[in-house]
Amino acid sequence: MTYRIVTHANCTDGFSSAFVVKKYFNILLGKDLSQKEIDSIQIVGVMPPDIQTGSFKTTVDDIVVDLPNPPTKVLFWCDHHDTSKPKENLPENYYWKYTPSCTGYLLELVEEKNGPLSPETLEFKEVINIMDSASYSPEQIKLCYYKQDNYDPSNPLLKLHIIGAMFNTRDRVLNDEIFKTLLKGELGETPLSDENLWKLNPLMFHKAQLESYAQWREIVDGYLEYKEDIKVVVQDDRKATISRGVADRFYVYIKFPDAKYSVNLRMIDNETTRFGVGSNIFHKDWRSVNIGNICFEIGKKFKGAGGGHPVVGGANVNSKHTDEALQYILNELKKFKTI
Numbered sequence: 209m210t211y212r213i214v215t216h217a218n219c220t221d222g223f224s225s226a227f228v229v230k231k232y233f234n235i236l237l238g239k240d241l242s243q244k245e246i247d248s249i250q251i252v253g254v255m256p257p258d259i260q261t262g263s264f265k266t267t268v269d270d271i272v273v274d275l276p277n278p279p280t281k282v283l284f285w286c287d288h289h290d291t292s293k294p295k296e297n298l299p300e301n302y303y304w305k306y307t308p309s310c311t312g313y314l315l316e317l318v319e320e321k322n323g324p325l326s327p328e329t330l331e332f333k334e335v336i337n338i339m340d341s342a343s344y345s346p347e348q349i350k351l352c353y354y355k356q357d358n359y360d361p362s363n364p365l366l367k368l369h370i371i372g373a374m375f376n377t378r379d380r381v382l383n384d385e386i387f388k389t390l391l392k393g394e395l396g397e398t399p400l401s402d403e404n405l406w407k408l409n410p411l412m413f414h415k416a417q418l419e420s421y422a423q424w425r426e427i428v429d430g431y432l433e434y435k436e437d438i439k440v441v442v443q444d445d446r447k448a449t450i451s452r453g454v455a456d457r458f459y460v461y462i463k464f465p466d467a468k469y470s471v472n473l474r475m476i477d478n479e480t481t482r483f484g485v486g487s488n489i490f491h492k493d494w495r496s497v498n499i500g501n502i503c504f505e506i507g508k509k510f511k512g513a514g515g516g517h518p519v520v521g522g523a524n525v526n527s528k529h530t531d532e533a534l535q536y537i538l539n540e541l542k543k544f545k546t547i
């Protein structure tokens with residue numbers, strides 16, 4: 209039996225979900241594996257479109273978390289994305305619920321099967337929920353996305369961002385290797401107190417990431433376009449003359465506090481454009497369309513794949529249709545229907 213935990217790559221909820229599955233493997237899966245066997249389970253980071261398009265092949269022994277439901281049967285599936293909502297009853301060991309994070313949902317399942325969670329685990333659940341559903345206050349954004357004089361080692365939300373910085377570099381291969389390294393061997397109670405992880409000096413990664421965010425903000429300042437009439441910020445990376453730093457996806461709402469939505473797009477290869485669409489994280493009540501559905505639609509319409517949540521989503525489209533897809537999104541965001 210070769211179990212693999214297949215999870216959302218380059219994502220703190222993906223990492224944390226894999227952490228919870230590994231930590232509570234026997235409880236969640238109803239198995240009786242030895243610690244040694246659990247320690248050797250392989251972790252694989254995958255992007256959602258790779259599952260939807262079938263370019264990543266799953267097996268019957270895979271545990272798939274924070275990702276769409278694969279086309280063929282797996283051992284265990286758990287997701288919280290709106291666009292993964294099942295149309296029919298799910299088989300055994302398949303779970304879907306609209307929750308702020310997949311990690312939080314997995315911990316609910318652990319609690320159901322195993323009794324109350326520890327105070328540290330509850331704290332971990334709370335901060336991953338804030339992070340994955342972008343339920344930050346402006347103060348929390350300043351704390352986690354901008355340089356500080358001191359980095360408060362007791363703040364769990366900041367700690368989780370410090371951990372996330374480790375696998376949010378621009379090198380996907382490095383990110384995957386770090387994912388695997390952090391999840392290898394015996395795990396702590398939660399990532400917040402995992403000794404092996406903290407030995408690797410995650411603050412060094414975080415400080416570098418904050419500098420990368422600052423450099424990125426300086427570059428995008430040159431081409432961010434605010435469409436005042438429809439209150440949408442467009443970040444078209446085809447306009448970038450230089451590529452520098454790491455994207456700070458919430459910057460647009462700090463810079464344009466009146467914006468309702470933001471759209472970003474970039475070519476990820478000659479044939480594919482990646483779209484990201486979001487709503488103002490500080491004013492979720494301003495949103496009047498389901499963004500996950502729009503992303504699902506543009507994926508289908510323009511030869512790619514997409515999905516997400518009502519408040520945020522993403523899609524890959526065939527790059528020949530980039531301008532059409534952008535226009536389609538802007539037209540949809542103009543609509544004021546309530547969902």
Ligand SMILES: [Mn+2]
Pocket residue numbers: 221222274288309310340
């Ligand atoms: Mn998630």
